[in-house]
Amino acid sequence: MRYLALLLLITIIFSCDKKEEKKEVPKKVEKKEPIIKEYGFIFNNYKVVRDTIKSGDNLGLIFDKYKLPDSLRTFDVVEKVKDSFNPRMIKIGKPYLLFLDKNHPNELQALVYVKNPIEYAVIDFRDSIHVSNKRKATSLKRRTIAAEIEGSFSETLANAGASPALASRLAKVYEYSIDFFKIQKGDKFCATIYERFIEDSIYAGVESVESTYFKHRGKVFYAFPYKLNPEQNLPDYYDENGNGLKSMFLKAPLDYFRISSRFSGRRFHPVQKRWKAHNGTDYAAATGTPIKTTASGVVERAGYTSGNGNYVKVRHNGTYSTQYLHMSKILVKKGQYVTQGQVIGKVGSTGLATGPHVCYRFWKNGVQVDPLRLQLPSAEPMKKEAKEQYLKYIEPLKKELDSVMTTKFKE
Ligand SMILES: [Zn+2]
Incomplete structure (x- = not known):
């Protein structure tokens, strides 16, 4: 919420700036502005221009619109940054920010190219030329959500305050057990998930699912991702008794049908x-x-x-x-x-x-x-020792799901 408000403010400040540009003598606004900090820059100290890469854009074209500090030539800059900032990685539609000198708004101080919500590159001209590829700090938060199906699964998730993208993840978890086109009102689910946040405030999606419960047509399906072999790349999913959710056959030859x-x-x-x-x-x-x-x-x-x-x-x-x-x-x-x-x-x-x-x-x-x-064959069962370990691992996770379901639905 706070971040949104800041964004709004930035937008307002920019639109004000733009209007001022047209006037002969810009009028100084003497108002207490909140400090805005992102990409390692204090926005208040610059005139910041946000734009997106257009078709045909390149670094040279962008630089050419502004004055570079000292006697730097566009060509030299492009040559110099090449090693750490491949100009070919610039993609149409990607956002970038230009930090201009507040008093000489045509003087470019830095360019921030936003690769994705987490990664960005800074070309800094303030003290010769420095290029750095950076990442915003991110953190994981764990929570358990539970909801009853209303409308589509992704609608239900959105209403429960979860990312609708979780729908396809859970569909994958249960691809052998539940036909997600048949889920209906009255079906319920519960999941403990890890979600990633950028700089503690911006939601960046579901990172992983730790445990889930799905009640479909009265039948309960638990699923816990688990690596029987620590070297396996992705976990497999098992139920509360250690039976694999995977079966030899997919439920259907199509995803959507x-x-x-x-x-x-x-x-x-x-x-x-x-x-x-x-x-x-x-x-x-x-x-x-x-x-x-x-x-x-x-x-x-x-x-x-x-x-x-x-x-x-x-x-x-x-x-x-x-x-x-x-x-x-x-x-x-x-x-x-x-x-x-x-x-x-x-x-x-x-x-x-x-x-x-x-x-x-x-x-x-x-x-x-x-x-x-047909009752089709499922994947191989767990060995005794592995199963004991697994059951010990899922015990608190299952208790957690059960207690959330009990609190929320009295079941
Ligand atoms: Zn046919």
């Missing part, structure tokens, strides 16, 4: 106009949507038939195979090894299809089955 036709022994075929079995699940999505292989394996077939259109079949092991039909584009080759979640093609409507969708087919022991009705 609508099931337009389920596996059934008898359905009226929309193109052939007759009743026949539908040995697959149709996921409707826009043409070009990436299609992911639901499990790792080897591409057994990648080709075209008049019925399937462009299609890919993946053999996962001796028991399971999956097939993806009607692609607009195939992105893998026969014999290629693919890992779970890898994009193997794009949604289309080639072959016998009325609109863009992927027909997902699933074989178990050579027989086509409905994966939505």
Whole structure:
């Protein structure tokens, strides 16, 4: 809040400055101004101009509009800063600030290029030329949030005062257990998260999730990120009993979809106009949507038939195979090894299809089955010793979630 007020003030001060520029003799405003400090500069001591990089901009062009101190030439400056400030890293749309001499507003004292909310570069002319790449101080804050689903998940998060970006994180945590397109009013969640703040005041997003609880259609799903092997890059997620949340198969070959036709022994075929079995699940999505292989394996077939259109079949092991039909584009080759979640093609409507969708087919022991009705294998279970350690680790985290849920929802 305080930061916002400051920002507003800065904007007001600047707009005042701009108006003053047009006048012949600028009038001094003798008012007590709050001290504004950012990027290591006390703004009050300069005339500060904020701008963004436009198409065609370069350092030379920006410098040329101002007078550089002493006898520095634009060319020399650009040459000199090259080592620590690659001029090519300047990107259109990125903000920068110019610190001008308050008494000689055409004299450039420093330029701050803002790479992202945390990192910035300073080209300082005040005492010869110095270039420094800096980072704002950041800190992590931990908190537990809980809410009942109202509207979409991201709306619910926003109402709970959390970043809507947390929605996609939690969708990833639960990608094997909960279909986030089916979450409904009455579902509840609770999560202990770490959030990053820049200079203690500016919110910079969710850093990590320490523990979560999700109640979907009356069923409770806990998830705790944990590294069984300390060397693994990213943690895996486990439930309150140490069972992995990951399963051998993804729930669907698309991230965002609508099931337009389920596996059934008898359905009226929309193109052939007759009743026949539908040995697959149709996921409707826009043409070009990436299609992911639901499990790792080897591409057994990648080709075209008049019925399937462009299609890919993946053999996962001796028991399971999956097939993806009607692609607009195939992105893998026969014999290629693919890992779970890898994009193997794009949604289309080639072959016998009325609109863009992927027909997902699933074989178990050579027989086509409905994966939505199968109890599919999950990842390997934890060993006894590892499990004991894990349960000890999650005990206080789980208690914390439970107590927040009890306080908030009396459950
Ligand atoms: Zn189909």
